[in-house]
Amino acid sequence: MIDLRSDTITKPSQLMRDMMAQAVVGDDVYREDPTINELEQYAAQMVGKEAALFVTSGTQGNQAAILTHCRSGQEAIMDEDAHVFVYEGAAISAFAGVQSKTLHHHRGQMSLDEIEEAIRADDVHYPETGLIWLENTHNRSGGSVLPIDHLREVHQLAQKHHIPVHMDGARLFNASIASNTSLHEITQYTDSVQFCLSKGLGAPVGSILAGDQNFIDKARKKRKMLGGGLRQAGVLAAPGLLALKSNIQRLADDHHHAKRLAEAINTYTDLSVNHTVETNIIVADTNHSKWSAPQWVKEMADRGVAIIQYKPKALRFTTHLDVSSDDIEMVIEKLKECSRKVAE
């Protein structure tokens, strides 16, 4: 099976497994796990922040960030398709007691005017605005990259109002590689950033939350409250370190594969990819197709290609570490086969 459902399905390589087996470990709640300590230092320095924290998942990193930046009764400004709003089980309200103020967006970018309008005035009726939330790359827009000018402008606005900015950078490295912009350039405009080790980078488990020392000290306690204080976690940090050292530059291959695939979808099938493919996610809509989305999923699965239905009338294809150029050519063959069957 060629699995294009998500980049979360990547499996640790043999080298990663060897690193896990050899990892030097200790009790990380006592801060005595040398491999975790090394990963956290390495990751912090990579994204130009003072400190970093290993968390079990992107969701845990995002939630620890909210709990650290905000108090119960505050409000966070985010776009209406943000992962934290759509896919995190309302943890923001359930655990942090924070209300979401969702705005429209274009490819992940909220308008500056609308952000400014959404920032609450000091009034006895209103919640306080505690956080501005950005997602980069933007998952539900098909992996779009937030332009650096936009990041700068949002940050300036946030500073003017003394509000912190968090970046959900689950796919931060995809953003950096695709836009040829250094990590430091991107993260200078955020107070905190979360990124995943376990998606396109290929590690089996984990994310990083990074920020200044004071922020991370507090977030460490929130992580403990969320059940994320781990003991001999070096076995999980070792593959994360390897992922950061070896698997970033190659994301360009995934982006290249996604562009090639999107072009083929538009050329050979009655599906339409209506967005610019900037990174590794393709959303293809079935509006003009003779087949419904579930039919496409089934026909492709019958031919050894796994994709997912993403919206009622959309499919998602995601490229990643475990999909080779040959696999992409094979998927294109299968798409052509399906198209012939559609035309029958």
Ligand SMILES: *Cc1c(COP(=O)(O)O)cnc(C)c1O
């Ligand atoms: C995957 C993802 C997360 C959450 O990561 P998990 O490790 O699955 O909890 C957060 N934000 C975005 C944008 C994601 O794509």
